[in-house]
Amino acid sequence: MLNCKINNLINSKTKLLGVIGHPIAHSLSPIMHNSVIFQNKTNNLNxxxxxxxxxxxxxxxxxxxLEKNTIDNLNYIYLAFDIEPENLENIVISAKTLNIKGLNITVPYKIDIMQYLDEIDEDAKKIGAVNTILFENGISKGYNTDGLGFRKAIEELMEIKDNKTNNNKTNKSTKNNKILVLGAGGASRSICYEMSKDxxxxxxxxxxxxAETLEKYLKSIGHKNVNSIKLEEFEDMTKLMDYNIIINTTSLGMYPNIDNTFIDLSKLPENALNGKFVVDIIYNPFETKFLKQASEKGATIQNGLSMLIHQGAISFEIWTNEKxxxxxxxxSIVNELENKNKNEID
Ligand SMILES: NC(=O)c1ccc[n+]([C@@H]2O[C@H](COP(=O)([O-])OP(=O)(O)OC[C@H]3O[C@@H](n4cnc5c(N)ncnc54)[C@H](OP(=O)(O)O)[C@@H]3O)[C@@H](O)[C@H]2O)c1
Structure with missing residues (x-):
C-alpha cells in the first residue's frame, strides 16, 4: 500500500524544480511550491x-x-540547493545535465547568474536580475517575476478593498497612480521597473x-514618470498626502528588529491615510510597525506575503504552464511562519 502511494507521489517521470541561493535554509519556496504539487497529487489519488x-x-x-481543482500530470518536486559561490558557473550545465525543468534564484545570485544563461527575457534584462530559469529544449532562459508578482499583489489588495466596500464599479487600477517607494535596493528596482511602466x-x-541612480536608469529606458526625493522632505509629513500608494521596500521593521520604521506614520493626523494603500513587502512579522501605524491612520494595508506568493505563482506557471x-x-507559508515564530518564542 505504502509503495503504491510513493509511486504516485514520486516516480521516474517526476521532474525537478528548485531554488539556489547561499544560504538557503530559510527559504520558504520549497514549502510554497511543494504544497501545491503534493496537494494536487493527493487530489488525484482521492x-x-x-x-x-x-x-x-x-x-x-x-x-x-476534485476534478475542478486538480491538474493532471503535475508530476514535479521542488528542492533547495545551497550553492557555494565558486560553483555558480557550473549550475546551468549541471541543471541541463540532470534535466532540471526550472530554478528559482535567490540572494546573492540574482545578478551573477545572468552571464551563464542562454537567453534572458526582456523585462529581466531591463531589471538587471533573474529570479527564475526555465530549461526547455536544452536552452536556459532567465525571467524576473518579482515586479509582476508585486503588481498582482496590488491588484489583489484593490479587489479586497472593493469587496469590503461592496463597490463593484470601482475605478481603482494598478495604472495611473502616484506611488511613493521607500528604498532603492534590489526589490525596489523590480517594483519600480514594473510599476513605472504606467x-x-x-x-x-x-x-x-x-535613489537618483535608479531614477536615471528608469528614465534611460523610457520610463519617464519617475523622480527621487530626499528624506528630509518628509520632515513635513503632509508631503505623504501627494501619493495614493506608499510602499516600504527597505528591510526596516523585519524580524527581529521589529521596532524600526523608515517613516514614523504615527505623527500623521487621525484618518490622514483614509483611501490610501500602504504596502510593506516584509512578511515576517506579518504586520510591521509601519503597517500597524498606517492602518491606525486609516490606510488599507498589505504585507509582503502576497508579493512572495504571486512571484512564486508566476514562476510556477512559467515552468509548468499551469496556474x-x-x-x-x-x-502553507502562513503555517510555516506561525510555527517558526511559535518555536522561537517557546
Ligand atoms: N515579499 C517579497 O516577495 C520580497 C521580495 C524581495 C525582498 N523582500 C524584502 O524586502 C526587503 C529589502 O530586500 P532587498 O533585496 O531590496 O534588499 P537590499 O537590496 O539590501 O536593499 C535594502 C534597502 O533597505 C534600505 N535600508 C537597509 N537598512 C536601512 C536602515 N537602517 N535605514 C534606512 N534604510 C535602510 C537600504 O538603503 P541604503 O541603500 O541606504 O542602504 C535599501 O534601500 C527585505 O526585508 C526583504 O526580505 C520581500
Whole structure:
C-alpha cells in the first residue's frame, strides 16, 4: 500500500524544480511550491479512489469538486540547493545535465547568474536580475517575476478593498497612480521597473544617490514618470498626502528588529491615510510597525506575503504552464511562519 502511494507521489517521470541561493535554509519556496504539487497529487489519488466507488450524490459532488481543482500530470518536486559561490558557473550545465525543468534564484545570485544563461527575457534584462530559469529544449532562459508578482499583489489588495466596500464599479487600477517607494535596493528596482511602466513613481532612500541612480536608469529606458526625493522632505509629513500608494521596500521593521520604521506614520493626523494603500513587502512579522501605524491612520494595508506568493505563482506557471492554487500556497507559508515564530518564542 505504502509503495503504491510513493509511486504516485514520486516516480521516474517526476521532474525537478528548485531554488539556489547561499544560504538557503530559510527559504520558504520549497514549502510554497511543494504544497501545491503534493496537494494536487493527493487530489488525484482521492479522485481515483472515489471514482471507483461512487454510490452517493455527495461522493459525486466531491468527485466533481476534485476534478475542478486538480491538474493532471503535475508530476514535479521542488528542492533547495545551497550553492557555494565558486560553483555558480557550473549550475546551468549541471541543471541541463540532470534535466532540471526550472530554478528559482535567490540572494546573492540574482545578478551573477545572468552571464551563464542562454537567453534572458526582456523585462529581466531591463531589471538587471533573474529570479527564475526555465530549461526547455536544452536552452536556459532567465525571467524576473518579482515586479509582476508585486503588481498582482496590488491588484489583489484593490479587489479586497472593493469587496469590503461592496463597490463593484470601482475605478481603482494598478495604472495611473502616484506611488511613493521607500528604498532603492534590489526589490525596489523590480517594483519600480514594473510599476513605472504606467504609474508615476517617487523613490526615497537613506542613501539618496542610489535613489537618483535608479531614477536615471528608469528614465534611460523610457520610463519617464519617475523622480527621487530626499528624506528630509518628509520632515513635513503632509508631503505623504501627494501619493495614493506608499510602499516600504527597505528591510526596516523585519524580524527581529521589529521596532524600526523608515517613516514614523504615527505623527500623521487621525484618518490622514483614509483611501490610501500602504504596502510593506516584509512578511515576517506579518504586520510591521509601519503597517500597524498606517492602518491606525486609516490606510488599507498589505504585507509582503502576497508579493512572495504571486512571484512564486508566476514562476510556477512559467515552468509548468499551469496556474497554481494561490490559497494553498498562502496557507502553507502562513503555517510555516506561525510555527517558526511559535518555536522561537517557546
Ligand atoms: N515579499 C517579497 O516577495 C520580497 C521580495 C524581495 C525582498 N523582500 C524584502 O524586502 C526587503 C529589502 O530586500 P532587498 O533585496 O531590496 O534588499 P537590499 O537590496 O539590501 O536593499 C535594502 C534597502 O533597505 C534600505 N535600508 C537597509 N537598512 C536601512 C536602515 N537602517 N535605514 C534606512 N534604510 C535602510 C537600504 O538603503 P541604503 O541603500 O541606504 O542602504 C535599501 O534601500 C527585505 O526585508 C526583504 O526580505 C520581500
Amino acid at each position: 479522485k481515483e479512489n472515489i471514482s471507483q466507488d461512487i454510490n452517493t450524490i455527495e461522493k459525486l459532488k466531491e468527485l466533481k469538486d 504609474n508615476a513613481i517617487t523613490i526615497a532612500n537613506r542613501t539618496f544617490e542610489k 497554481p492554487n494561490i490559497d494553498i500556497m498562502k496557507k
